[in-house]
Amino acid sequence: MTEPTQSTVVWLTQAKYDELKAELEELRGPTRSALVKRVSDARDEGDLKENAGYHAARDELGKLDGRVQQLVDMLERAEVGETPADDGVVEPGMKVTVKLVGLDLEETFLFGAREMAGDDIKVYSPQSPLGQAIDGAKRGETVTYTLPNGKDQKAEIVEAVPYVG
Template identity: 65%
Template sequence: MTQSTEQGTIWLTQDAYDKLAAELDHLKGPGRQEVVARISAARDEGDLKENGGYHAAREEQGKLEGRIRQLEDMLARAEVGETPQNDGVVEPGMVVTYKFVGDDDDEAETFLLGAREIEPEGLTVYSPQSPLGSAINGRTKGDTVTYEAPNGKQLEVVIVDAVPYTG
C-alpha cells in the first residue's frame, strides 16, 4: 500500500515497494520487448498510415513508457516504513471506519487512508490530501470532525475505528 505523507514523499510498506519494483522490472524488460516485437511485426505488414495494429502497438508503447516513468518517480520518492502502530490514531496506512454524525452504527463506512497506486480489493482508498483524509489525519478513534465536502457542504463525522492495514 502507498500513502503520500507530504508533497513529494510517498510512504510505502516494504511489500508495496517490492511489488512496484517488480512491476517496473517487468515493464522495462519483458513488457518493453513484447511491445517492440508487436511494433516490428506490424511495421513488416507494410503501409503504416492504414495499419491499425501498428498504431495500437505504438499507443500501447506510449502507455507503457508513461507507467515506467510514473513507477520510477514513485520509487525514487519512496520512503519505506513500517505498518503504523495500532494506537487508534488516524494516519497513512490505517484502515479507518467512520460514520456521519446522527447515523446508526450499521451505516459506518470503512476505507484505507493512502494513495490509489495499490488499491486493495474490496477496500476503498482515500488520499490524505482528500477533504475527509486531511480532516481526520492525526485525529483519534472517537473524535468528531467537521470538514468541507467538494460541493462546499460542511459534513460532520465520527471516527469509529482506526487500525493498521495488514494486507
Template identity: 70%
Template sequence: MTETTTGTVWLTQSKYDELRAELDTLKNETRADIVKRVSDARDEGDLKENAGYHAARDELSKVDGRIAQLTDMLDRAQVGETPADDGVVEPGMFVTVLLGGSEKKFLLGAREMADESEEIDVFSPQSPMGQAINGARKGDTVAYEAPNGKSFQVEIVDAVPYRG
C-alpha cells in the first residue's frame, strides 16, 4: 500500500515509537545497504542476466513502498494512551459483537496496532461498521449500511482495551 489514504490512524505511544524506529531503520540502514547491492550488481556488467541486480531492485522497491506506507501512517497518527476500560467502543478497543447471529471479535483501529504474532481481525474506525459502533456501549445495538447497500444490525457484546 503506497498510496496515501485519508483519515486518522489511532496508535498508542509504544506502537508509534515502534513504527517510528522501523521507519528510521529502513531509511537509514536497510535502504542504504540495498542501494549498495544494486550498485555493486550493476558494476558486474550485463543487467539482463544479472539475477542479483534484479533481486536487489525488487527488494528496494518493497522497502521504498514500506517507507512510504509508514511515513503516511505516522503523518496521520493520533497518538494516545490505551482507552479506558469503560465498555465504550473507540479506537484501541478489542470489540465483541453479534452480527447476523454470529459472534465476531476484532480490534477497532489500524492493522499496525495489532501484534504481528497475533492473528486477529482489525476493523478501521472509518469503515461503515467502525463508524456505526464508535461511541456505542456494551449492550447497545446499532445499524449500519455496508458498501454493497445491505443494512446490518450489530449488538455490542463487549469492548475492552486492546493490550497487544
C-alpha cells in the first residue's frame, strides 16, 4: 500500500478517529449481521418482485456497505493528531473565520474533514481552493484564491482557533 499524499490525508483528532473506528466495527459486526438476517428472512417470504421488505433491506445493506467502504478509506488515509495550538495559524482542526474582501461577507467554518464536524458548521477541506490558500496563513493575513468561475477572490483571516465541536 502506498503512503497517502498530503492532498489525500484526512486530519482527525484521536477522539474522532476512535469514534469512527468504533462505528466501523459496529457496522461490520452486529449491524451488518442483523441486516443480512433481514434480507434472508424477507427472501424466504416468497416472490422477490413483489417483496418490498426484501428490496428495502437490500437497499439498506447497500447503504451500509457504502458507509463501511467510506470509513475504511478514511481511516486508512487518516492522520491522527491532537487539537492544534491556539496560535492563530490556520491548519486542519481549526475553526476559521474569513472576511471575503469586496463582498462584505464573513464566513466561519471548520478547516479539515467533514467527519470532524457536527451538522452545525460548514467544512472546507485543505484541498479546496480556499483551503489551499489559507493553509498556514496567520490571523490578519490576506490570501488570494481562484473561484470556480476563474476570478480571483481575496480573503482576510479574521480568526483561527482550535475547533472543539
